Amino acid sequence: MTLVKRDYLAILTEAFAAPVVVERPSGCGRVYVVLGASWDASEEAKAQAKADAKGIAAAAKKLGKIWQAKSHYGDRNALYVGYDNHTGYELGKGTAIERVLKAHGIDCYRNEHGD
Numbered sequence: 001m002t003l004v005k006r007d008y009l010a011i012l013t014e015a016f017a018a019p020v021v022v023e024r025p026s027g028c029g030r031v032y033v034v035l036g037a038s039w040d041a042s043e044e045a046k047a048q049a050k051a052d053a054k055g056i057a058a059a060a061k062k063l064g065k066i067w068q069a070k071s072h073y074g075d076r077n078a079l080y081v082g083y084d085n086h087t088g089y090e091l092g093k094g095t096a097i098e099r100v101l102k103a104h105g106i107d108c109y110r111n112e113h114g115d
Contacts, residue, residue: 001044006104008055009062015100016063023091025084029114031094032071032078037107045107052106053077073113084112 035056037049056079060067066080081097084090094110101108 001047003048003051004105006052006055006106008052008059011101011104011106012056012059012063012065015097016065018096018100020089020092020096023088023095025086025088026091026112027114028086029084029112030072031081031084031090031110031112032068032075033081033094033097033101033108034071034075034111035077035079035101035106035108041107049107056101056106075111078111081110 035049035053037045041049057067057069057077060079068075068078068080070076071078071080079097081094082090091110091112094112098108098110
């Protein structure tokens with residue numbers, strides 16, 4: 001099994017610089033991009049997801065971003081995007097970050113939790 005080597009710092013820098021399209025507000029709450037392979041993924045995919053999470057966590061620390069092994073709401077391996085105060089901006093930012101990470105082959109999804 002060979003893991004894909006990625007420049008996580010460059011990827012995360014690109015992700016946070018990606019253009020944001022404001023989305024329809026759905027209330028107030030925290031927005032995350034959660035990394036990880038699905039429960040039925042192959043062992044190789046799970047190993048890659050674990051390596052990706054470790055790499056993104058280190059890059060987030062270098063960039064001063066918040067990485068949570070367990071988020072406020074229980075998500076594992078969550079990159080905190082921000083608090084959407086009914087503007088839709090942080091929702092759009094989360095979608096932009098998710099899009100960039102997926103373009104680089106990183107398994108992830110945007111998740112939000114209302115207050």
